[in-house]
Amino acid sequence: MICNIMIVAAMLCSLHASPWSVIVEREAADARVDPRIVHAIIKHESHGIPSVENTRGCVGLMQLCPNTIRACRDDRASQACEQARRALFDGERNIHVGTQEIASWRDWCKRTTGHAEAHHYLSGYAGTDRRGSRCGQRRARGGWRDDPPHPIVLELLELAGIRKKATDKTRHVR
Numbered sequence: 001m002i003c004n005i006m007i008v009a010a011m012l013c014s015l016h017a018s019p020w021s022v023i024v025e026r027e028a029a030d031a032r033v034d035p036r037i038v039h040a041i042i043k044h045e046s047h048g049i050p051s052v053e054n055t056r057g058c059v060g061l062m063q064l065c066p067n068t069i070r071a072c073r074d075d076r077a078s079q080a081c082e083q084a085r086r087a088l089f090d091g092e093r094n095i096h097v098g099t100q101e102i103a104s105w106r107d108w109c110k111r112t113t114g115h116a117e118a119h120h121y122l123s124g125y126a127g128t129d130r131r132g133s134r135c136g137q138r139r140a141r142g143g144w145r146d147d148p149p150h151p152i153v154l155e156l157l158e159l160a161g162i163r164k165k166a167t168d169k170t171r172h173v174r
Contacts, residue, residue: 018048020061023095031103037118038062038099040159041125044152050091060088062098065127069097101125109135113144118162120146122153 018024020042028035045063046052057076058065066072069088072081088094105124110116113135123129123136128150136153137144149157157163 018042020048020091020095023092027095027099031099033099033102033106034118034160034162036160036162037102037122037156038095040156041098043159044156050089050094059085060094061091062094064088064094064098064101068101113137115144119149119153119157122156123150126150126152126156128152
């Protein structure tokens, strides 16, 4: 009986059981972001390994790209850009910057389109907006119309437990 309880508890905690959990919870609370989304991004992008770098130069737990670093926007070859980029290999710093980036996309989507559901701002964060779209939406007569969410956004929502696999298309979190 005790073993069964422990197995169930381990299954329920598998997404959030990481050495980064305390930092994620703190940063998510500070930025008013759902911590499940941050955990899902970390799991999807780096599997919790802070030293990961992809071919486009995105680094760390949340795979933050150079264009998210203020020092790199003007000159990616500058020493300031390289120092800021190297700092993102620190897990705590990466989570802080990534969580702030999610919050800024959420706020921008709310101001721009009036919508700030997770599938909207994750489209901006993940860089999956289609041409002519903003925050997973397209301007239409009378307001904004949802574009079909990008598969990466759907995968993040499924990892976070916000959307069930391919069956529940309406359950989103703000």
